[in-house]
Amino acid sequence: MAAPALRVVEANARFYRHTWRGSVISSFAVPFFTLLAMGGGLGRLVDQGAGTGRGAYLGFIAPALLAATAMMTAAGESTYPVVAGIKWTKNYHAALATPIRPPDLVNGLIGFLGIRLIFNLAVYAGIMVLLDAMEVGPALAAVGPAVLTGVAFATPIAAWCATLDDDRALSSFFRFGLMPMFLFSGTFFPVDQLPSFLQPIVFLSPLWHGVELARGAAGVPESPHFPWWVHTLVLVALAVVGLFLAGRNFTKRLHT
């Protein structure tokens, strides 16, 4: 006997065996070169100049990149595949003709994403250690908050995508939602560098909370704005509320 959600995880894993090649570039190559360019090139400049005020530049952005990569992977897995399952390949409908229920599909999606994030981010953290961006301990410690960040994005995005009729909104979402978040969530520079009226907007970005939590776990001097538990609370709340909404929206959409 395996719980229904675990059986969905198993199905997703089987499916992934056919599609993983396509995701290698976005999962590993992009983060690797980002780290190299930003950390190596830009970092030298920053460290010779004013500095981050929170340690060496490479060590400053490395945990943030773990969280940001988690966000991107999570967004990839909770957008197009959800629309496809409902509208294009209809494989969600196929699964639902079995004892599987709509919330099992959500839990299976998130469960498999969690496994992938742990694996991908552990590999990425290993690369960071090899590049001298972080020590082993802090690198591993930062993986947990990064995985949480990914899940906190995936559940509300999946809930939203279950209401879509096509993918037209998605490219705008990536371009005007996630890209700015990726750049302006204190990922590459401390938020204090922004005009002070913009800072509260950054505090609304879930990625900023993930970035700061990952930094805290990696031992980067803490930001002066919020304690770690506030960041944790924001991310957990997003993940849980998103999970609830996704279960509800999947049911509404698929059991019509």
Added chain:
Amino acid sequence: MAEPLVIATNLSKKFGDFQAVDGIDFQIAPGEAFGFLGPNGAGKTSTMKMIAATSPVTSGTLSVFGLDPATAGPAIRARLGVVPQEDNLDTELTVEENLFIYGRYFDLPRAEIRQRIDELLAFAQLADRKKSKVDPLSGGMKRRLTIARGLINRPEILILDEPTTGLDPQARHLLWDRLYRLKRDGATLVITTHYMDEAEQLCDRLVIMDKGKIVGEGSPRSLIQEHSTREVVELRFPAGEQELVASRIEGIGSRIEVLPDRILVYADEAEKAIEEVHNRGLEPEMILARRSTLEDVFLHLTGRSLVD
């Protein structure tokens, strides 16, 4: 008769204000091949989805295996096989993997699934395609694979929603042959179709649906006996003359239907009817005598053709 597997009473389905299924009653007994015959939009798929516990009942009552789909969905679905109207196979996966994943959704042990896959692929005449991807398979092969998939859990009822729509005649006959085999082995089949020949071939008993309602019920033969004559004469006249001639044909046989392209004369003996047509001095371009079919029943009950 054994306890029915499905009992629907005043079953209805609404989408917003639209009444897709409008208070229908039917019962499906174990071992029978039960059909829903009706044109597009009649409400067949909506009814199937309610039986399959994937679409909530709007009003009325529905019992499947004595269970309520609203509360026992997973338990009901565990005992059903569903072949949906639109194929939803995973085209990225192989034939084998499609069946394997499905077996896992039913929580079957892996070893049992592997054994079952070989049996089912032999049944579906796809054994040599086991390792092939689904994408390049022909329409008929995909359909047979979907049926094999629906059988993976040894369902007590197999639901087939328009099983041969879109298939060429050869693929269609191959599929029918597979369904006869299931029938012979005692399977309970629930089939929807808008092809009257499919309903006649496969169904022991059927209901005729139109606009969400059931307008007729019985075995194909009893429906024809009840609502049509034994034989039908089809007459075709030059374009434009049809309406004029119709009044002169009135009274031949037990009733006539005037269609845009031909006139149907319902009579128990076609030959006598044809004689009478000639006696009245009419010279149709074409005369065809045939047996009554469910198409005639549908036409009589609704005043429209099944396939537009």
